[in-house]
Amino acid sequence: MAEARFTRRYYWPHHFVALPAAFIMLLYTGRRYWDVAGNDSEDSRQWFCLLALAALVLLGLVLLRQHYALTLQDRLARLEVRQRYFELTGQRFQPLEQQLSLSQILSLRFASDAELPTLAASVVAEKLAPADIRARIQNFQPDPMRV
Numbered sequence: 001m002a003e004a005r006f007t008r009r010y011y012w013p014h015h016f017v018a019l020p021a022a023f024i025m026l027l028y029t030g031r032r033y034w035d036v037a038g039n040d041s042e043d044s045r046q047w048f049c050l051l052a053l054a055a056l057v058l059l060g061l062v063l064l065r066q067h068y069a070l071t072l073q074d075r076l077a078r079l080e081v082r083q084r085y086f087e088l089t090g091q092r093f094q095p096l097e098q099q100l101s102l103s104q105i106l107s108l109r110f111a112s113d114a115e116l117p118t119l120a121a122s123v124v125a126e127k128l129a130p131a132d133i134r135a136r137i138q139n140f141q142p143d144p145m146r147v
Contacts, residue, residue, distance in 0.1 A: 112139035
């Protein structure tokens, strides 16, 4: 049970300040708008605008969680290419990786094991764009698990 305390990661400003504040603001503006809804008054329009703004802020904060997941997936994909390259060549991928962008590395991961080492060298030598990398892959290995 004590291990769980160290495995969870909270981003304090996001989880304990921004999300609760946005949720409270959404509830408050929703309640205030409910009181004046149906009136064609300035108050009604202002509370509706604030309610819509609060809903958009809360939605944006919730969608930020997806950004965290994609960042983690990018990190894992980079590690996957490093591991595959090492297993195939016996050499570290980091010297090549320093010359590649993340999108190039993510494109390399679709190559088969037979293609990866030579394709990685070609990407560095020719500075290929991600679309060109994918076009050169003969045996495309899709990733259906990426979110």
